[in-house]
Structure formats: structure tokens, C-alpha cells
Amino acid sequence: MASFWADLLHIPVFLAFILLIAFTIGIAVALRFIVVAVITRVIRNIVDGVKHQERKAARQGKPSPMSPRAAQRAKTLGSVLNNSVTWVIVIITLMVVLQELGVSVVAIAASAGIATAVIGFGAQNVIKDILNGLFLVFEDQFGVGDQVDLGLATGTVEDVGVRITKVRDAAGVLWFVRNGEIVRVGNLSQKIPPKPVPAPETKTSPQTKPTPKTTPSA
Numbered sequence: 229m230a231s232f233w234a235d236l237l238h239i240p241v242f243l244a245f246i247l248l249i250a251f252t253i254g255i256a257v258a259l260r261f262i263v264v265a266v267i268t269r270v271i272r273n274i275v276d277g278v279k280h281q282e283r284k285a286a287r288q289g290k291p292s293p294m295s296p297r298a299a300q301r302a303k304t305l306g307s308v309l310n311n312s313v314t315w316v317i318v319i320i321t322l323m324v325v326l327q328e329l330g331v332s333v334v335a336i337a338a339s340a341g342i343a344t345a346v347i348g349f350g351a352q353n354v355i356k357d358i359l360n361g362l363f364l365v366f367e368d369q370f371g372v373g374d375q376v377d378l379g380l381a382t383g384t385v386e387d388v389g390v391r392i393t394k395v396r397d398a399a400g401v402l403w404f405v406r407n408g409e410i411v412r413v414g415n416l417s418q419k420i421p422p423k424p425v426p427a428p429e430t431k432t433s434p435q436t437k438p439t440p441k442t443t444p445s446a
Contacts, residue, residue: 249325256321263313271306275299300371300417304388307372308365311390353408357391361407364388369413377414380405 278299363369365388370376374385376395383397393410395403 245328248328252321252324252328256317260314260317263317264310267306267309267313271302274302278302300373301368303373304365304371307388308361308390315390353406354391356408357406359408360410361388361390361393364393364407364410364413370415370417373417375416377416378405378410379412380409 370385370388372385372388376382376385378393378395381395381397381403383395383403385393386396386402387394389407391407393405393407395405397403
């Protein structure tokens with residue numbers, strides 16, 4: 229491919245390589261920007277629709293037909309989709325660049341079995357993080373904006389990624405928590421206020437009427 233562009237543009241082959249790689253990376257960046265913009269727009273429309281339904285139900289004095297956590301769940305899914313799109317585009321771009329450099333992607337895929345056996349033990353944690361992150365999102369254990377206690381960190385969820393969840397505590401420290409290390413979740417935003425305990429009733433004893441005194445007759 230580089231030699232074709234070199235002959236077409238009458239430039240050296242190494243310069244054609246550089247231009248082709250730069251063009252490929254530029255297309256990948258533009259594609260990610262477009263896809264992320266579309267996902268963000270769709271999520272924003274969903275959130276606006278949920279808020280509109282809530283305001284409409286409040287004006288009519290009726291309960292909202294939408295789940296109270298629908299907006300937060302949409303934001304969380306949008307965050308996960310943006311992370312997934314980024315990783316997919318990066319992997320595809322890397323494969324295209326390697327192919328343009330003359331590295332056989334097929335040979336790399338064929339040797340993946342040996343590489344998997346070598347790095348499989350280390351990759352277990354990454355796979356665990358990704359799978360646990362997917363379950364955290366799909367089970368709606370927490371979402372962006374929730375106040376959570378993850379054991380490892382307590383604060384407000386700012387971002388839920390494929391592998392890492394970002395939590396900012398009350399002191400302003402941003403914690404990066406691996407999803408695979410989250411074994412328990414306390415969602416303070418889903419906390420139900422305790423029911424008021426009725427005051428114990430005090431039993432009043434019935435008042436006894438005083439018995440009249442009788443004087444002995446003479």
C-alpha cells in the first residue's frame with residue numbers, strides 16, 4: 229500500500245509509510261470522536277426524556293412512569309460504551325498499522341495460543357475486572373453520581389469504565405478502584421429512610437374513688 233502511494237505521489241517509500249500511518253491514526257481519532265459524540269447525544273436525549281417525564285408526572289400529581297434511576301443508569305451505560313468504543317478502535321488501528329509495517333497479523337493471531345499460555349495468569353485479573361464491571365453496570369449496583377461505599381473507597385462515583393471505577397471522596401481525592409476488587413457495594417443513594425418508631429404508650433391506671441368513712445352509731 230505504501231509503495232502504491234509512493235508511486236502515485238512520486239515520494240520516497242518511507243515518507244509514504246509515515247503519511248499512511250498518520251492518515252490511519254487520523255481516521256481512527258476522527259471515528260472515535262464521531263462515535264463518542266453520537267453516544268453522548270443519545271444518552272443526553274435519554275436523560276432529558278426521563279427528566280421531562282418526571283416533571284410532567286409531577287405537574288399532574290401522578291407517579292413517574294420511569295424508574296427513578298433511569299437517568300443515572302443511562303449515564304453509566306454511556307460511560308461504559310465510550311470506553312468500549314475507544315478500546316475497539318485502538319486495537320483495530322494497531323492491527324492496521326502493524327499490517328502496513330509488514331508485520332503479519334495472521335502470524336500474531338496464530339501464535340496467540342502460546343502467548344496466552346505465557347500471559348494467561350497475568351491476564352486473569354484484567355478479565356476479572358472487565359467481567360465484574362459489566363455485571364456492576366447491568367445489575368445497576370451503582371451509577372455515575374451515586375454516593376457509594378466500596379470498602380476500598382467511599383465517595384461519589386464520577387466514572388464507570390470497563391476495568392476501573394473512579395470515586396471521589398469527601399476530601400476531594402480521586403480513587404481508581406479496579407472493578408475486580410469490588411466485593412461489596414453500599415449504595416447510599418438508594419438508602420431508604422428509616423421508618424419513624426412510634427413512641428411507647430404510657431398506661432394510666434384507673435383512679436379509684438375514695439371509700440366514705442362510716443361512723444359507728446351510738
